[in-house]
Amino acid sequence: MDLFSDMRGPRQPVTLARHYDAVTFDFLSMLWRRRLLIAAVTCGIMLMTALYLMVTPQRYTADLVLQFDFTREDSGGGGKASSVALDASTLVESEARIIRSLATARAVAARLGLDQAVSSEPSSFSRLLAGATELVFPSSVRNTLHNLTGFGGGSAEPTTRDIVAQRLLGSLGVSNDTKAYLVTLTYRDTDPDRAALIVNTFGNEYLRRKMEATANASQRSSQWYGAQAQEARANLGRIEKEIEAFRMRTGFVELGQDGADIQQQQLRDMLTQLNTVSATRLAEETRLQRARVSLAAGNIPQTSDLGSSPVVQQLLDEEGKARRALDEMVAVSGERHPAVQRLRLSLTAVQERLQKQLAQSVANIETDVQAARAAEAALRERVASLQTKSIEARGLEGQLRTLQAEATAARDRLKQLSDAHQQASAVSELRPIIAQIVAPADIPSLPSSIKPSLVLGLAMAGGLMAGAGLSYLLEKRDRGFRSENEFATETRTNCVGLLPNLEHYPGGLESLVFAEAVRSMVAELFPASNPPKFVLITSSAPGEGKSFVASAMARVLAMMGQRVLVVDGSPRRLLLGQNFPHEALLDQCLPQVGDAGGPGTSPVATVRRASGLRDSQNVYSNPAFEAMLREARARYDVILFEVAPVLLSADSALLREHADTVLHVVKWNDTLKSTVAATLDHLGKLGLDVAGVVLNGVDLEEQGRYDVSDRGRVYRNYKSFYQASA
Numbered sequence: 001m002d003l004f005s006d007m008r009g010p011r012q013p014v015t016l017a018r019h020y021d022a023v024t025f026d027f028l029s030m031l032w033r034r035r036l037l038i039a040a041v042t043c044g045i046m047l048m049t050a051l052y053l054m055v056t057p058q059r060y061t062a063d064l065v066l067q068f069d070f071t072r073e074d075s076g077g078g079g080k081a082s083s084v085a086l087d088a089s090t091l092v093e094s095e096a097r098i099i100r101s102l103a104t105a106r107a108v109a110a111r112l113g114l115d116q117a118v119s120s121e122p123s124s125f126s127r128l129l130a131g132a133t134e135l136v137f138p139s140s141v142r143n144t145l146h147n148l149t150g151f152g153g154g155s156a157e158p159t160t161r162d163i164v165a166q167r168l169l170g171s172l173g174v175s176n177d178t179k180a181y182l183v184t185l186t187y188r189d190t191d192p193d194r195a196a197l198i199v200n201t202f203g204n205e206y207l208r209r210k211m212e213a214t215a216n217a218s219q220r221s222s223q224w225y226g227a228q229a230q231e232a233r234a235n236l237g238r239i240e241k242e243i244e245a246f247r248m249r250t251g252f253v254e255l256g257q258d259g260a261d262i263q264q265q266q267l268r269d270m271l272t273q274l275n276t277v278s279a280t281r282l283a284e285e286t287r288l289q290r291a292r293v294s295l296a297a298g299n300i301p302q303t304s305d306l307g308s309s310p311v312v313q314q315l316l317d318e319e320g321k322a323r324r325a326l327d328e329m330v331a332v333s334g335e336r337h338p339a340v341q342r343l344r345l346s347l348t349a350v351q352e353r354l355q356k357q358l359a360q361s362v363a364n365i366e367t368d369v370q371a372a373r374a375a376e377a378a379l380r381e382r383v384a385s386l387q388t389k390s391i392e393a394r395g396l397e398g399q400l401r402t403l404q405a406e407a408t409a410a411r412d413r414l415k416q417l418s419d420a421h422q423q424a425s426a427v428s429e430l431r432p433i434i435a436q437i438v439a440p441a442d443i444p445s446l447p448s449s450i451k452p453s454l455v456l457g458l459a460m461a462g463g464l465m466a467g468a469g470l471s472y473l474l475e476k477r478d479r480g481f482r483s484e485n486e487f488a489t490e491t492r493t494n495c496v497g498l499l500p501n502l503e504h505y506p507g508g509l510e511s512l513v514f515a516e517a518v519r520s521m522v523a524e525l526f527p528a529s530n531p532p533k534f535v536l537i538t539s540s541a542p543g544e545g546k547s548f549v550a551s552a553m554a555r556v557l558a559m560m561g562q563r564v565l566v567v568d569g570s571p572r573r574l575l576l577g578q579n580f581p582h583e584a585l586l587d588q589c590l591p592q593v594g595d596a597g598g599p600g601t602s603p604v605a606t607v608r609r610a611s612g613l614r615d616s617q618n619v620y621s622n623p624a625f626e627a628m629l630r631e632a633r634a635r636y637d638v639i640l641f642e643v644a645p646v647l648l649s650a651d652s653a654l655l656r657e658h659a660d661t662v663l664h665v666v667k668w669n670d671t672l673k674s675t676v677a678a679t680l681d682h683l684g685k686l687g688l689d690v691a692g693v694v695l696n697g698v699d700l701e702e703q704g705r706y707d708v709s710d711r712g713r714v715y716r717n718y719k720s721f722y723q724a725s726a
Contacts, residue, residue: 030475031468033705038467045463046456053452059188061448062195064203065439068092068181089179095435096176096183099206105165105172107209108201114168115161168198183435192444199441207435225421232417236410243403250396267386274379281372288365319354322347480669481676483708487693490673491680496663496692497521498711499549501699502585510700511589512722513715518552518590525663525691526557526638532660533633536688537642538652540679544665545696546570550640551583555590557638558603565636568608569643569651605636620654629658646679653686661691668698 031038068091098104109115173186185202189195326343333340481487484495499517500510526532535553537546547568554564592604611619619625632639641659643651662683666676676693683690703712 030471034467034471034474037471037474038464041467041470042460042463045466046459049455049459053455057190058447059190060192060195060444060446061186061188062192062199062441062444063439064185064199064437064441066095066183066185066203066206066435067438068095068183068435089181092176092181092183095206095210096174098210099183099185099202100169100172100174102162102165102169104202104205104209105168106161107205108168108198109161109164111205112198112201114164115159172199172202185441187441188448196441196443203437203440207437210435222421225417229414229417229421232410232414236407236414239403239407239410243400243407246400246403264390267383267390270379270383270386274376274383277372277376277379281369281376284365284369284372288362288369291362291365319347319350322350480671481666481673481695482669482703482706483712484695484710485708486673487695491677491693493664493680493690494692495695495710496524497694498698498715499552499694499696500712500715501668501697502589503697513700513719514552515556515589516722517711517715518556521692521694522553522556522560525553525661531638532691533637534639534641534658534660535691536652536655536659536662537640537665538646538662538679538683539665540647540671540675541645541667542648544645544667544671546642546665548586549663549665549694549696550642551586552590554604554638554640555586555592558593559590562603562637563635564604565632565639566604566606567639567641568606569641571609571611571644571649620651646682647675652683652688656686656688659688662688664690664693665696666693668695669702670697 168187171188173188174183175186176183185199187195187199187202189198322343326340326347329337329340329343484498487493487495497517497520499521500514502510502514525535537550539546547570550566550568554566557564609619629639641655643649643655646652664676664680664683680690680693698712700712700716704716
């Protein structure tokens with residue numbers, strides 16, 4: 001029964017959903033095809049699991065709960081104060097590691113006397129293995145191996161107590177809850193009484209060792225912290241004395257809140273004044289330059305450059321009045337009038353006074369410039385002096401800051417050491433126990449092993465997964481073509497024929513199936529209009545059955561009235577001395593027919609190659625071969641030319657100019673798909689037209705296991721048709 005027969009068939013995925021549907025159906029088909037293997041793997045795993053459950057004794061688990069309390073009563077007010085400086089969750093994890101330590105396990109083994117009940121003698125198998133090693137390998141080789149691996153040699157033998165302690169730790173489980181400060185101890189054993197006894201002993205031994213370790217450690221810590229605190233206090237006093245001596249020696253005043261001292265404030269003020277004086281000096285020099293340029297050009301300087309002098313302005317007004325009066329008198333009385341001469345003398349006197357006054361004003365400007373330069377030079381000297389003092393103050397400030405930082409670090413260390421000393425003193429006096437057993441272990445009455453039903457269910461699931469994985473690997477290992485549909489999807493080539501294997505069924509109905517399959521293939525390759533005349537029969541590897549297919553096609557074409565020439569161009573067959581054993585198989589399903597030209601003759605002629613691979617170039621390039629082909633085309637209707645494997649020989653490339661089409665033979669479930677794809681690609685690069693692929697040697701019964709939908713399935717399902725037609 002095929003549950004997935006309707007899901008399978010030649011599909012051309014168009015959308016992504018159809019593609020995934022096709023992949024899913026193929027996977028389900030693979031699982032159904034390998035169902036017996038999957039069932040066998042699953043049953044085997046479940047059987048081994050059941051045997052393991054039968055021989056394994058049930059184990060019991062005893063639990064013990066420890067609770068940690070990191071607070072203590074305050075002697076002053078009756079409240080609670082923290083007695084730890086670290087995170088409590090970290091301490092809980094640390095205590096859990098102490099419980100899991102080998103030292104605790106050794107103490108438990110010694111207290112219960114378990115080390116006396118176990119023998120430390122090596123087993124008989126160990127003694128036998130050691131003796132065999134001594135006989136096979138000499139002492140030098142054994143010592144070298146011991147030195148390289150680091151085992152054996154001078155290492156001490158494990159004691160019985162260590163062996164028992166390791167066994168106890170292997171069955172002990174310690175888990176902690178950091179939020180509730182709980183540690184749970186679990187011990188699994190086949191004896192419930194022994195499980196409860198061992199886990200309770202672990203808890204009591206931990207508390208005892210913790211009490212002793214806490215008392216000793218607190219005393220040592222108190223003494224050490226006291227000595228360190230005294231040393232830190234002396235160091236702080238020394239640093240404070242150095243700071244006071246530094247202040248008295250240098251007279252340095254510390255910085256204010258804004259980060260500036262008096263010298264820095266004075267320096268900023270001096271720089272501001274220097275900038276102002278420099279600007280004034282530049283303005284005076286500019287005013288002096290403009291006044292000198294105007295006087296040199298014979299012009300009157302601007303009033304702003306002369307400092308708004310009232311005398312210069314008055315002289316300018318007098319000059320203007322005298323010039324206007326002179327012009328009026330000249331216009332009225334003429335140039336030679338005595339009044340005109342007097343006015344000219346008066347104008348000259350005014351101009352002389354004006355020049356003297358302008359010279360005096362320029363001298364005053366020069367005096368102002370000199371004063372501004374002197375003031376600027378004085379301010380620069382003061383600024384340089386303040387800068388020198390500021391640099392010295394910076395050095396003193398750095399020294400003071402270094403001393404103050406050392407003092408601060410010393411105070412912090414002293415405070416920490418004082419707090420730690422007080423804490424250690426309190427712990428030393430109180431000797432607190434931070435853990436207590438809140439729930440001792442009772443003898444368990446129910447086993448804690450996993451339920452057999454759950455184990456068997458997991459084994460079944462694992463077996464199904466293992467069987468499916470093994471089936472997938474087997475499917476991927478078998479990489480041959482098994483159906484016609486695979487050629488269309490993987491090589492984009494049409495499969496024109498599917499030929500059953502006559503060697504497995506020489507006398508059955510497969511002979512009829514084979515004959516009809518060959519006729520169908522010939523009818524598809526040789527249409528009624530423009531049929532090919534030169535057919536090149538190729539393969540990807542030796543032993544594909546090219547000669548068998550060529551002989552079958554030749555017989556069918558002869559039955560159709562065609563004159564056929566079969567050229568056996570395989571050099572390997574001649575070298576190996578092989579004949580054609582398939583002729584006897586073809587006689588029972590495709591008997592040869594005689595030619596109308598004469599009795600006992602056949603319209604099928606056969607030509608065999610008489611040279612090896614070394615002469616391939618000479619054979620196909622020989623003019624005699626060309627003449628033979630021309631004569632064959634004239635005398636025969638179809639030429640079936642069988643050549644060596646495409647990728648192993650150059651015959652296909654040498655004959656590509658003569659071939660009308662190519663028929664590629666692939667052996668069923670044998671030739672690798674990658675090899676076939678590479679061969680077809682090579683034929684395409686040679687420019688040869690591959691008319692189709694024939695799948696040869698198909699085992700119809702074996703193909704039925706793969707549930708493929710092609711002509712082979714039809715041949716199997718409708719054998720009655722051939723039986724009725726026989």
